[in-house]
Amino acid sequence: MAAYLSLLRQVGEAASERARPLFAQGLASLPSRARTVSAPADKKASIPSAPGSESTAAAPGSEVAEESMGVLSQLAAKCCQLSLWMQLALFAAFLLLDSSRYFVDVRAMSPDPIIAQSVILYQDLLSVLLCLLAVWRYQGFxxxxxxxxxxLFHCLPTAVLFALSSACFAHAISLGVGAATAVSLNSLYMPMSAFVSRWMFRRAYGWLELHALALLTFSSLTFCELRSRVIGLSGGLQGASWVVYAQIFSCLACLLAERIFKQRHRDREEPELFCAQKARFDLWGALTSVVVLLFLGAPSPVMIVQKWGHLQVIDVAVRVVQSLMAGVLVKHWSTVAKAVVQCLSMLVVFYLGDVVLLGRGQGNMCLYMLALMVALGAFMYQLGRRQTKKRIQSQAEQPQEDTEDTEDIEAIRGLQRALSDPTDQRPARGLQRRRVTSDEALMPDNQALAPSEFEPLSPTQQLASFVPQMPPVERMQLLDRTWLEEERSRDSQFVAWISSKMGILIQLACVGVFVFFDSSRTIVNDQFINGTPIVSQSVTFAQFGASIVVGLLISVIAEGKAGLRAALSWKEILRCFPVAACFSLSQTFTIMAYSAAVSGMLNTVVGNLYLPLSALLSRWIFGRSYSFLEWLALTVLMLSASVFVLLQDSPKGDTPANIFSTGICYVLLSVCMSCLASMLSEKIMKAGSSHFYIQKVNLDVGSFATSVLMLWVCGVTSQRPQDAFWKERDVGGGKMEAGVFVGWDWRMMLVLVVTLLQNWLAGFVAKRLSTVIRSSAQQLSLLIVYFLGDIWLNHKTFDWPVGTTALVIGLSVQVFAFAGQADKAV
Known part of the structure; x- marks a missing residue:
């Protein structure tokens, strides 16, 4: 018998190795006799029995130990058989419940705020009843x-905040807020919780999380406003503000609950059941709902229920099941999975619910793209959270002692990852093969009720070493590293000076000058070219002609006759001619776009399509690979640029019949030519050993020749008479003139000077500075052009969805640039 019992103990230990988090959890769900587990000879562990039963300690030779080990072995075997399809089925069930809750809420809560609040009351009461029954079933009286x-009293402030959140949400639904708007604004929970947890839990955030949170916030708010405009919601902003209040209360409540339960479980030997924790919050929530109903002047609860219909009953049932399942999903699955399900829920509510089922206005292309941007922003946030978590763990992890392999460890690796405690400080490699510690042999219910978006830093860790900080001036990397290393071998003293504090400040000044002239070029072109009788191609012709003169002067001054011969080398000019022709065509189409009444802001935003186009072409031409995050950022960039174009034509984002107007086509052609020229010039610039000003002249000679040809081509092919320089046009006061520089005055000279300076600075920045600095400067130009050019100079009415979309464009470009830089560093 002793040998038989020893074998049973070995079987039990093997079962616990295969399902270590589930092992202890199963104890609470077993019959009373099986909940008493065998312990070592010198130690006994017992768990409370169900009502009416007695607790029996297992001892060698007893039948209780045999029954316990047999049941536990079966439980472990069943848990190990949980396949990927079963996990997907659980996710699908939660997705169905989460999206259905918004559908039913809109129908059941809309008629009356009192009815809406009564739904919240009976949801809390039913949830309390179910949770108390579960507590009685597993732990007795x-x-x-x-x-x-x-x-119970420690949960009072948190429960009141939860109840106020539900009350605000119900009031927003009663005002007519759509399901899609409510789900979209629910995404604000993440940036709010991130901001508060940064102060409350000293959590670290990386660059990707910060960018994604800002992108998610702006996209959600834009979606909310446009959705209210499309459906003609009266008091839409008022209803949306109540949803925001609900998210603020919910954020504070979740973080306070997390803080309470982490302190509670710090010194406890036995973890609490989730149903007990949930019962406390729902009890206080029910009492708070009663107070809210009294404040609204509601009659007795019985009279309120008499006004109910089948929708209110279904809504209560759906909300109870969804709230319980949401807690279980958050506690037993990863935060990434939770965020993905919420994003899918948002898409399901908008595409199938708001538009198809509820019929609340027809969705347009702009809203579809914004809904997708919200989902991608939330997913990008989770990617950044994982990067920060891995970085902190790699710096803080301690060497762990591996043990010998178990036979079926690969079969339960997914369950180990799914059931790992997100509040635990174990590193990622803790999911690998090793012994089960005493801390891990606890039920997953020891996790906090509210999930943590980030793992908190331990008191011994220094927060300053994990959060992104502005580096010292002398450590900032602005220049291209490849060029810097090549220059170091030629002139080490110059590299030492340019890398010093003074040199970095001069580089920053150069970037500031580039930003100034880049935005100034767009603004002056928008102000002085649109509506003038000039020949649009004359600006390109004069620009490249003046650029050649400036380049030749610099070459002669710097290198004398040798520099002049190198700048006018026909071999180099012919080698650069294809690139020069593309640059010239790009400038031509840009000027023609301004002549076709395209605004500077619209030209700048559509021009951001340069990045995804160059990524696609470089992958095909050069075989370059881009990370998943870079493609994600490029997708958001294309969507946000398209939304901005649509909002320029219609405040509601409606798609016009002539969306591809002549001016937009000119901008797209300019982007294509510029992208092709940039990729071809990359090989030429990097392969050549000449100075920048010599290479600039080699390129500008070919561009000048192409601009001369385009003077005739544009005049012949264009339907506008002012594009043909040989045709007369009214230059003012009824005076008719013709010529290449007809209509030129001091304003056009200012356009020429600014364009020339911007062209040279852009070439220098592209050749010497890093991709991150260049893209950052371009986005500063974008913001200056919109807020200074369109709003102040052009006196356009500020429409904040347009402004937030412009910020999203800048953020997506920044994510793309930083993602590429991070991959290079790795």
Missing amino acids: RGLADTFSAE
Whole structure:
């Protein structure tokens, strides 16, 4: 018998190795006799019995140990058989419940705020009843007494905040807020919780999280406003503000709950059941709902229920099941999975619910793209969270002692990852093969009720070493590293000076000058070219002609006759001619776009399509690979640029019949030519050993020749008479003139000077500075052009969805640039 019992103990230990988090969790769900597990000879562990039963300690030779080990082995085997399809089925069930809750809420809560609040009340009451029944089933009357102990009062402030959040949301639904708007604004929970947890839990954030949170916030708010405009929602902003209030209360409540339960479980030997924790919050929530109903002047609860229909009953049931399942999903699955399900829920609510089922206005292309941007922003946030988590763990992890392999470890690796405690400080490699510690042999219910978006830093860790900070001036990397290393071998003293504090400040000044002239070029072109009788191609012709003169002067001054011969080398000019022709055509189409009444802001935003186009072409031509994050950022960039174009034509984002107007086509052609020229010039610039000003002349000679040819081509092919320089046009006061420089005055000279300076600075920045600095400067130009050019100079009415979309464009470009830089560093 002793040998038989020893074999049973070995079987039990093997089962615990295969399902270590589930092992202890199963104890609470077993019959009373099986909940008493065998312990070592010098130690006994027992778990409270169900009502009416006695607790029996297992000892060698007893039948209880045999029964316990047999049941536990079966439980471990069943848990190990949980396949990927079963996990997907659980996710699908939660997705169905989460999206259905918004559908039913809109129908059940819309008629009356009192009815809406009564739904919240009976949801809390039903949830309390179910949770108390579960506590009684697993822990008996002692569990009920513990549920209503002094710990109940610690949950009062948090429960009141939860109840106020539900009340604000119900009031927003009663005002007519659509399901898609409510789900979209629910995404604000993440940036709010991130901001508060940064102060409350000292959590670290990386560059990707910060960018994604800002992108998610702007996209959600834009979606909310446009959706209200499309459906003609009266008081839409008022209803949306109540959803924001609900998110603020919910954010504070979740973080306070997380803080309470982490302190509670710090010194406890036995973890609490989730149902006991949920019962406390729902009890206070029910009492708070009663207070809110009294404030609204509601009659007795019985009279309110008499006004109910089948929708209110269904809504209560759906909300109870969804709230319980959401807690279980958050506690037992990863935060990434939770965010993905919420994003899918948002898409399901908008595409199938708001438009198809509820019929609340027809969705347009702009809203579809914004909904997708919200989902991608949330997913990008989770990617950044994982990067920060891995970085902190790699710096803070301690060497762990591996043990010998178990036979079926690969079969339960997914379950180990799914059931790992997100509040634990174990590193990622803790999911690999090793012994089960005593801390891990606890039920997953020891996790906090509210999930943590980030793992908190331990008191011994220094927060300053994990959060992104502005580097010292002398450590900032602005220049291209490849060029810097090549220059170091030629002139080490110059590299030492340019890398010093003074040199970095001069580089920053150069970037500031580039930003100034880049935005000035767009503004002056918008102000002085549109509506003038000039020949649009004359600006390109004069620009490249003046650029050649400037380049030749610099070459002669710097290198004398040798520099002049190198700048006018026909071999180099012919080698650069294809690139020069593309640059010239790009400038031509840009000027023609301004002549076709395209605004500077619209030209700048559509021009951001340069990045995804160059990525596609470079992958095909050069075989370059881009990371998943870079493609994600490029997708958001294309979507946001398209939304901006649509909002320029219609405040509601409606798609016009002539969206591809002549001016937009000119901008697209300019982007294509510029992208092709940039990729071809990359090889020429990097392969040549000449100075920048010599290479600039080699390129500008070919561009000048192409601009001369385009003077005739544009005049012949264009339907506008002012594009043909040989045709007369009215230059003012009824005076008719013709010529290449007809209509030129001091304003056009200012355009020429600014364009020339911007062209040279852009070439220098592209050759010497890094991609991150160049893209950052371009986005500063974008913001200056919109807020200074369109709003101040052109006196356009500020429409904040347009402004937030412009910021999203800048953020997506920044994510793309930083993602590429991070991959190079790795």
